[in-house]
Amino acid sequence: MSHDSTVHDDEGAAPQTLPSDPSRRFWIGTTCAVGGAAGAALAVPFVSTFAPSEKARAAGAPVEIDVSTLAPGEMRTVEWRGKPVWIINRTKEQLGTLKQNDGELADPKSLRPGFTPAYAKNEWRSRKPDLFVAVGICTHLGCSPTPKFVTGPQPSLPNNWDGGFLCPCHGSTFDMAGRAYKNKPAPDNLEVPPYQYLSDTRIIIGVDETNKA
């Protein structure tokens, strides 16, 4: 902090001309290495506290939904593991648009790993064509896209818009099967969560052949 001044060696110290003592060098090095390792190991418990707690891990119970009241064209949002899950009863017209835009989609056949269970790897990305179930979280940076089911030109959307979803954060667009359009920030199609039919009118989210509750 203050003005620098020259520091002189303590006269009692070993003369600089003497060779260094290899035994002392060894023990200085060893002490530093052991102390350093202990210090680094101490970071482990601190770092581990950042991971999700047992409470957070446990809060993932499956959700049951009655879909009999869902009119064609209607969408409902339920909460599963803290995320919005959409259930949409798609109309015939909406299903009809799904075959038209393959050329403009980033991954029309849902071939990229991780976002589509085997039973949803089809044109409509669902178990039954009309009912679409997807996690309403954009695969880009996690915003929840907005439904834009009205077709035709409108702000932030192309003029030949066939209906789908628009992410308000970074402008990614998805078709009525949650498939991402090319040249938008989102690399993947919307995630289809594990789900199955309990009966014709009830589905359960969070459970399927490979995921038990």
Add this chain to the structure above:
Amino acid sequence: MAGEKSVETTGLLGWIDRRFPLTSTYKAHLSEYYAPKNFNFWYFFGALSLLVLVLQIVTGIFLVMHYKPDAQFAFQSVEYIMREVPGGWFIRYMHSTGASMFFVVVYLHMTRALIYGSYRKPRELVWIFGVGIFLCLMAEAFFGYLLPWGQMSFWGAQVIVNLFSAIPFIGPELSLWIRGDYVVSDATLNRFFAFHVIAIPLVLLGLVAAHVIALHEVGSNNPDGVDIKAQKDKYGRPLDGIPFHPYYTVHDIMGFVGFLIIFMAIIFFAPEMGGYFLEYNNFVPANPLVTPLHIAPVWYFTPFYSMLRATTDDFTWVLAGSAVLAAIMVFLRVKGLMKLIAPVALIAVAVLLRVIDAKFWGVIAMGGSVVLLFFLPWLDYSPVKSIRYRPGWHKTLYGIFFANFIVLGYLGTQAPTDIFNLMSQVGTLIYLAFFFLMPVWSRLGTFKPVPDRVTFQAH
């Protein structure tokens, strides 16, 4: 007495000076720290940053006395401060408006450094500590914005934490680890609170001390970029230097008064600044199921946010092409070891640009555009420091750079459209080219002769 230091001061001050370097520190940093006499308006902003830092710390301490870092109560506790704590609204608006004013003065402070070459040798470390402070401020602002637990708090944090998930292989696990839950939740709020009120401020204060100590070691630059230590009087004092205290302390207090008039006017009449300082959606409690229709970060992040949005799959072709061009240019112009290493590295980057998702490169563009600033002292090869003695077209380049930064900032606040997206892509290229091509353009042109003494008109 044995071991006691001999000092010139007597009495109580002498007693202290024999035990603590009080007088010598005072002299080194205030009464005998010689600053150039030709400081202009731009030189207010360093002192103003310090003023805002103190205000933020003091208001922050008082806010913590009433705030509850719990997802259940956070939103209400902020509203409680606003409506029921006597004077609470004033402290809260001072803090939330103070965050924006902090970035106003820091951006102006950085502009000053850019145009007068204050980052050039021997002030590289002053600059590096400064960029470190800028990064800390960004972290502080980001962590702090989650605390009111409004819609923008929640979704802003969701987006930024998910940035880390773009990193190949470890990304998804890393963002889970940062959140401490599968979505932004109470656990996230608690840790962000800890970072905001203690962890980052400690680092910030350390860096501010290092910034000032490094500055006082090498001395301040000035609008002429002249080294005032080259011309000294018979006592070894710079001819163009004046003691910081009382000259610049008084000068800066005048700056404080002017700044506080503007600051208070904003707090009283426009604390939200039309949605730019505090976004309207943040007066709605966080809802994990619905993203607001239009989300944008607070204004001081938007230039970098625009670069994130600009990086689409198509744009990585442009970036990869630029990297290949750069590789050819380096191969043709540079001699020695770098002739081969740099082009190979650049070609590798070009390949990776097309192999890894554009999402990852958007994050790299955003982070890289800030990290790039660290290297500025080694990118500028101009023979003069100050813009005053550079060729006229250099001034135009700086003008384009600053205008471009403002345009990127504006685009970042707007909803994405095709034309805006194209504009941000052009803007991103201009930003990157300004720095990456600086080693080339900064030495070109006819430079004006730099005087021996600073130019100063006594008034």
